[in-house]
Each structure stands twice: as C-alpha cells, then as structure tokens.
Amino acid sequence: MQAWADQARAGAKRIGFVPTMGYLHEGHLSLVRVAKARSDVVVASIFVNPLQFSPTEDLARYPRDFDRDRAMLVQEGVDVIFYPEAAEMYPADFTTSVQVSKLTDTLCGRSRPGHFQGVTTVVAKLFTCVKPHLAVFGSKDAQQALVIKRMARDLNFDIEIVIAPTVREPDGLAMSSRNSFLKPLERQQAATLFRALRHAEELIALGERLPQKVINAISDMIVRETSGAIDYVALVDVNTLQDVKEIRGQILIALAVFFGKTRLIDNILVQAP
C-alpha cells in the first residue's frame, strides 16, 4: 500500500481516501464520489476494526460481504481497495494507542468506552499506510468526524479531512450497515429517529431555547412511536460536544437508540434563529 502511495505521489497524483468497515451502502459510495471529485486517485479501505468494538459489542456479527463491496467500489471507479487482515494490523505484541481526550467523554464515547481510542488508533494507522492527501468521513458519525479532525490536526497529519453529508433512505433513516440487522417492524419504526430530529429543529426554529424541552420532545416521540430503547439524546456544542445550557448559534442534536441489540445513531446540525 505504501509503495503504491509513494508511486502515486511521485507522479504528482492527489490521493483521496475513504476508510470503511465494508458492507457498503449508498452512504459510503457518496464518500467515494466526494473523494473522486477532489483527487486524482482514490483508495477505499475495508477493515472491520476489532479495536473499536468492546467485548460486549457486535464485532463477530458485524455484516461482511467482500465480493459485493468490491463490485460496488469497482463500479464507482475506486483505484485501490486496501483490505488488510486483523493479524497484520495488530500483531501479537502490538501495544500502541492513539487517543483523543475530552471530545471522547460524551455521547457515543460515554456509552462505548474505548471505542474512539480504537477508531483513532486504526485511522492513524490507515493514514500512514495509505498516505492520502485527503480523507472523507461521513457526518452520520458526527462525533467520530470531530475526533478524527482533532487527531489529524494534533498529530500534524498533512491530510485534508472532509466531512460529507449523511445519506438517507427515502423515509429519512440514515444509511448504516447496521440497518441490515433491523426486523421489518423495527426498520419501519427507525424512521422516527430522523423525524424526531426534524421535529426538534422545528421547535428551535419556533423559538425554543431550553435544551431539556427539546430533548424531552425527541425522547417522547421515540418512546411513543417505537420499541427502541434510548441510549442518549443530547444537544451539544458543535466544537466541544459538551451539553449546551441554552440553545444559541450552531447546535448539534445527536441521539443513539437501541432496537434490540442494534444501536443506531443519527444527528443534525441546527442553527438557532
């Protein structure tokens, strides 16, 4: 991978990079298109990173279909698929970690201890393997995007981090590989997540300034319309990810909800009037 990257760079090619855990959907492909539009050559990686799953999480059952993924990436005109083995990425005496503090204490970081350390460690490794000029991440994983931006800046990675918009199903559900786990009724109910976020946006547009009121409105809607178990609903500062005390300026509204064992996340960025 590094030899290929060196050669591309020697030929003055701009390398775009889309890291994925595979089981691709339209959301991933939209990231590939963003990368293609802004680079000369595009690398996509497929690696289900064991470090970012806790022992109680869904590593073993995480969906995988390399042949399908490869066909989709070839179709999109990706130049290289980087597809390392876990044993190659993490040899037996692997003992290094990359960690971003503070930004990882809230939201998904609170619910999934160690998750973001696994993410930043593997992304740092993927960056040094692929040597891209630009890397594209999805804004469905808003906290991940912010954490990776911070990591890249703090460690002086000479890589432009691009955050691309969330791609949604026709009913508004954010695309996710984990959607494939949903039973038909859960899948139907899951559309409520985005509708609840849109409802919150309306409340704010209408002048609501109290975060707790908005959180309650979102939570009520999810409880009323779905069988999901709320992990968190939060209104946070878009730079620090700390809970806001008053709704002003740009606010990130983020939520995580379990449908059975399947944990879905979504978020929107709103601008208070």
Place this chain on the structure above:
Amino acid sequence: MQAWADQARAGAKRIGFVPTMGYLHEGHLSLVRVAKARSDVVVASIFVNPLQFSPTEDLARYPRDFDRDRAMLVQEGVDVIFYPEAAEMYPADFTTSVQVSKLTDTLCGRSRPGHFQGVTTVVAKLFTCVKPHLAVFGSKDAQQALVIKRMARDLNFDIEIVIAPTVREPDGLAMSSRNSFLKPLERQQAATLFRALRHAEELIALGERLPQKVINAISDMIVRETSGAIDYVALVDVNTLQDVKEIRGQILIALAVFFGKTRLIDNILVQAP
C-alpha cells in the same frame, strides 16, 4: 516543514531526521553523521518537549542555546533545522496522545510517569511534520529507542528507525545535555556509572548468572564511589524490558542515578557466554 519535505520527496531525495532537545553535544552530532551517511538531505529538530517532563522535573532549567546549536548543525552540514514553538506544537485545545503500553511500565517509565507518552506523542508529530525516510536515535536512551521503534512499527510509520551507539567522554561518561548540570566533583564521580556497567559485563563474562548478584555489584560500586542516589539498576530482556530471572543471551543492563537534582542514565548491551 511539510512543504519542504514534499519537495525533497518529489525530487527523489531521501530525508534523514535527527530529533533533539537542543544543547547539542558530540552524541547528537554522531547521530547527524549517521543520518547524513544514509540520506540525501538531513533535518535536525530542536524542541524541548514540555509533554515529556513531569511538573516536578527540569523543564524550566533544561539547558538551551539555539545559536550554539545552530552553528554546530550548520558545521555538520544539516540541511534544515526544524525549531517549532511549544504553542505551535500544542495549541490550547490539544487533546491527542500516542501511547505505548507495557514497554513503558519499567525502568525510566516507572520513575517518570507520563514521560514516554510525551515522547511518543511528540515523535509521532515530528514524524508527520518532517516526513523522513529514516530517523536516528541514540542508544544511551535505550528504552526510548525501543519504545519509538515499537510506536513506529505499530502505527505503520514508513520510516526506518536507526539506533546509533552511545558517545562517551574520555572517562566513559555517556554524553548528555544534563551533564552540564553536574558540579565538578559529581562530574568526576559520574564516570563510575559506566565503569560499574563494564564491571558487570566482566562478571557476566566470568560466568555470573544471577541478576541480583550483578545488580548488587553495580549498586555497591556506585554507593562506594559516588554521592549519587540510585533510581534503578536493572538487568532486562532486550526486547520486552522485563527483568530477567537468569542471565542468558543478550541482556540490557540499565541504570539511572541522581546527582542532586540531575538524573543520569546509562546502559550497555551484554552477551552472556
């Protein structure tokens, strides 16, 4: 720095790198010569890294003399001196760390909690800033060399890590910027450290197999001949840095001794017969 590195790489120049904390001595210059012999262009950095000093350590009084350092590096034919400001390396919202576990629990890591996390974090940053093909470290800091090698391998840095031999004063004292702190009598006594290591080597050559016997011999000599306070004397496995139970094969003998507030370290690699 990155723009310069990109240009050097575009011109197919091999970049050698010697990171330092300045206040250079012959030991640093020997690293520069190793880098020069194996590269087309050489970068030396001078950065007294606050992250690797604990609040009780000697950051404020660490010796600095940029003009002298610059003259010495120019004399050696270094191409670039990278000399960043602390505020530039660590902006106010800097929250990322790079950490190597296990290897950092022993020896200097036990005495200086957080030290190696500071080292690996800054070295990762220097690597992404300078983009070298090869980086040279001194073997006086044996644990640091091993920790950096591990970090570079684990994070897939495409950089050859070269460990160069310790340069010594005529009486055997390992060169160190901190030697400048020693009072004349301490300076004279400090030569005992290397003599004690050589004595240990002789004992092993003569067939000693019990680590504690060798540790005692080193410690006795230091106590008898100096006013220094021993931090540690250890015989460790050269790959894991764990204490050895029996002297066999390659062994690292390492020590740290305080002369007043000044902490000196030294080590030798011995091959048991």
